[in-house]
Amino acid sequence: MSDRLYYGNFFFEDTPISVSLIVIYMFLSLFPSMFQVSSLLLLQFDNVFDKNEWWRPFSAVFTCNHPDTFILILFLLYVSRVFEFYNGSVAYFFQIILSIIFSALPFLILGAFKDKFDYFYGRYIVEYTLALPVSLSIAGVISQFKVNNWKAKISEKIQVPQGFGYVLVLFLAACHRFAPESAIIVVWSCAMGAILSLITKKTCGKFKKQAVK
Numbered sequence: 001m002s003d004r005l006y007y008g009n010f011f012f013e014d015t016p017i018s019v020s021l022i023v024i025y026m027f028l029s030l031f032p033s034m035f036q037v038s039s040l041l042l043l044q045f046d047n048v049f050d051k052n053e054w055w056r057p058f059s060a061v062f063t064c065n066h067p068d069t070f071i072l073i074l075f076l077l078y079v080s081r082v083f084e085f086y087n088g089s090v091a092y093f094f095q096i097i098l099s100i101i102f103s104a105l106p107f108l109i110l111g112a113f114k115d116k117f118d119y120f121y122g123r124y125i126v127e128y129t130l131a132l133p134v135s136l137s138i139a140g141v142i143s144q145f146k147v148n149n150w151k152a153k154i155s156e157k158i159q160v161p162q163g164f165g166y167v168l169v170l171f172l173a174a175c176h177r178f179a180p181e182s183a184i185i186v187v188w189s190c191a192m193g194a195i196l197s198l199i200t201k202k203t204c205g206k207f208k209k210q211a212v213k
Helices: 016-034 045-050 056-062 067-087 089-103 105-112 126-144 164-174 180-207
Strands: 151-153 159-161
Touching (some): 016 056, 016 089, 016 126, 045 056, 067 089, 067 126, 067 164, 089 126, 089 180, 105 180, 126 164, 164 180
Antiparallel strands (some): 151 159
């Protein structure tokens, strides 16, 4: 992974919220598994609609109990630091809040029509935790796409274009466990993250203390 593309060391000094978010995900991924409380936090429509457990769409954002999902999340959050670096912590914070609010929208719509989409009933949507990292990482990629245009040279005729690794990770996330909800989450979060990034950049980018040239 190129430092030029994702801008510097892991704990970069101008990205406190994104680095803190990585730590939060690490802690909240270990805690539910250690104390066997994941079933109370993961998204499941039976409990949301039938038992009024409306905290699940929010708690499930940070609840990850699968190591393969966790690896994808860490990579996506690492990429997302670029958005905070170029647009400031205020814009990144509101990107998080808006992404959490809108990430549940497609599943709440599907869950409301349980007669037609009964596939999602009775299932834990464990891939739901990918929604926020995908949204934030898309915002990061959009922020730096025109800043660094490079290609990794493998041989004289073969070059890896900018962002190939990130696209590969998105593909793996969309195909995660070959579950249809994975594709829904990734596609929706990509569209949502791109739109929200333009909004937060325009409205909150002015609060960045020091412009990046």
